[in-house]
Amino acid sequence: MSYNLILRRADGALLTFISTYENLDFAYKESSIGECVLQTNSQLFDTAFLAKDNILEIWRTTTSGATYLEGERVWYLVHWRFNQQGASTILGIQMIFTDANSVLVRRIIAYAAETAYARKTAAYDDMMKAIVRENFGALAVVPARSIATYLQVQANLSLAPSRTKDFAWENVLDKITEIGNASFATAANSYLSFDTVYIAPGLNEFRTYFICRGIDHGSTSGDIREVSVANGSLANAVLDIDYSQVENHIYVAGQGREDAIEMYEIFDAVSEGASVINRCEGYVKASGSFRLPGDISSEGRTALGERRGRTAFDGNVVDTPGMQYGINYGYGDIVMAVFAGYTIDCHIDTVHITSAGGNETLDIKLHGEMP
Numbered sequence: 001m002s003y004n005l006i007l008r009r010a011d012g013a014l015l016t017f018i019s020t021y022e023n024l025d026f027a028y029k030e031s032s033i034g035e036c037v038l039q040t041n042s043q044l045f046d047t048a049f050l051a052k053d054n055i056l057e058i059w060r061t062t063t064s065g066a067t068y069l070e071g072e073r074v075w076y077l078v079h080w081r082f083n084q085q086g087a088s089t090i091l092g093i094q095m096i097f098t099d100a101n102s103v104l105v106r107r108i109i110a111y112a113a114e115t116a117y118a119r120k121t122a123a124y125d126d127m128m129k130a131i132v133r134e135n136f137g138a139l140a141v142v143p144a145r146s147i148a149t150y151l152q153v154q155a156n157l158s159l160a161p162s163r164t165k166d167f168a169w170e171n172v173l174d175k176i177t178e179i180g181n182a183s184f185a186t187a188a189n190s191y192l193s194f195d196t197v198y199i200a201p202g203l204n205e206f207r208t209y210f211i212c213r214g215i216d217h218g219s220t221s222g223d224i225r226e227v228s229v230a231n232g233s234l235a236n237a238v239l240d241i242d243y244s245q246v247e248n249h250i251y252v253a254g255q256g257r258e259d260a261i262e263m264y265e266i267f268d269a270v271s272e273g274a275s276v277i278n279r280c281e282g283y284v285k286a287s288g289s290f291r292l293p294g295d296i297s298s299e300g301r302t303a304l305g306e307r308r309g310r311t312a313f314d315g316n317v318v319d320t321p322g323m324q325y326g327i328n329y330g331y332g333d334i335v336m337a338v339f340a341g342y343t344i345d346c347h348i349d350t351v352h353i354t355s356a357g358g359n360e361t362l363d364i365k366l367h368g369e370m371p
Contacts, residue, residue: 001360002061005038010053010076011150012202020044026058026097027352027363028071030193030213030332031180033173034099036075042082042091050080055202056097062326071331071351072197073099074204100196100204103151104173107135110145111168117141118168124160124183124192125208128176129153132206135172151196152205159210161186163302164295185305191347193332213332218345225329227315227346227366228338233323237315237339247282247307248272252300254286266300271308282307311370313337313344316363325351325364337368344368 005018021040028034036056056075061067075097083092109131111117117134120127133139133153140146160183167175176194183192193209217225227233248271254262272279286299315337322328329335329348337346346368354361 001063001355002358003355004059004061004067006057006059007049008055008057008201009051010055010202012055012200014201015049015054016046018045022092023354023356024058025352025354026070026075027350028073028099028331029350030195030347031101031177033102033105034071034073034075036097036099038095038097040093040095042093045093047093050093050095051077053077056095057198060326063324064327066326068326069198070353071099073101073195074198075099076102078102100198101173101194103136103147103196103204104132104176104206105171107145107172109135109167109170109172109175111141113166113168115168119164119166121162121164123156123158123162124179124186125210126156126158126160127165128179128194128208129156129206131167131172131176136206150202150204152199152203154205154207157208157210160192160208161190163298181306182302185302185308187305193349209332212334212347214330214334214348215332216334217329217336218334219336219343220345221334225323225333225335226338227317227323227335230338231320231323233318233320234337234339235316235318237313237337239311239313239340239342239344241309241311243274243309245307246271246278246280246309248304249279249281250284250300250303250307251281252284252286252296252303254296262296264297264300266297266304268304268308311342311344313339313342313346313366313368313370315339315346315366317348317366319362325362335366337366342370344370 007015023039026036054077058070060070077097079096081094136151137148180192183190191211193213196204197207199205217223249267252264284299284303286296331351333348334345337344346366349367350365352363
């Protein structure tokens with residue numbers, strides 16, 4: 001494997017190609033902020049190129065000869081430091097970058113409660129995009145908040161479940177992360193993630209992904225990629241089956257006081273029937289902004305999903321012939337894990353790569369949950 005690094009200004013203008021460095025270490029995860037650390041020194045790198053939000057592109061070439069932008073993402077310089085070893089005149093330079101998802105943390109939803117900007121009923125994926133458009137894009141009420149020239153938003157796809165959400169004055173990244181989690185909790189097969197993807201130098205696009213970020217190689221795909229102990233492609237696996245925090249019968253309180261309060265019951269009959277004592281009750285207060293009966297019931301259904309039993313699987317993918325990262329599978333793909341008698345479709349949701357001295361170390365993680 002080999003890497004080509006390109007450094008640009010925040011507006012996309014080319015600064016330099018970085019052909020030699022001491023160490024490159026980066027990691028990223030779906031719907032999260034990734035981090036990249038580039039270690040070099042003053043003989044290899046011109047310090048005039050150090051400036052806030054300069055962009056690093058990491059282009060990876062596989063053993064098959066294919067070259068691609070790793071993770072479909074770029075990295076923004078946010079922190080750097082110089083260090084001296086003894087009395088040497090050569091200074092070490094450590095540059096710390098965060099990926100383009102970190103831009104989303106730079107805005108709050110700066111609109112008053114009960115306005116159309118801070119309360120929406122929509123498919124969760126469309127709701128995420130509306131929040132980004134209205135706080136970063138051309139739909140921002142205050143023009144100075146718009147960076148639409150550098151951050152565009154994918155068209156609405158309307159794939160995820162539809163619900164009502166309130167979010168005045170909350171952080172954009174925090175809220176869209178919460179919305180993605182709410183989608184997954186709302187219904188089976190409603191996995192929803194997001195990413196900020198490279199389009200052109202200086203230009204990114206906010207995108208949502210329903211069911212799968214990459215290519216589906218799962219158990220029902222017709223193009224299965226199996227990860228298992230038997231074929232040597234699975235390591236550090238953990239299958240966790242947890243029913244200790246279940247609440248399967250939710251009382252949802254709406255408007256009113258004391259004995260006049262509106263009360264709704266939302267329950268999962270299958271979960272309740274798992275054993276003769278398995279009715280596990282919980283309570284949600286959904287008054288305030290959630291005023292309509294449909295909104296109140298929606299809060300109860302979301303809580304029911306969040307408090308369900310969980311069967312979660314995590315592990316590492318080991319590169320083997322026919323199962324090589326960047327060739328046979330990639331970031332965001334679904335693969336079929338076989339472990340402890342279970343078959344679990346898992347997302348390749350975390351990538352951690354280190355490159356130093358011409359050697360590459362891969363740490364590729366997968367995660368899956370069963371209904």
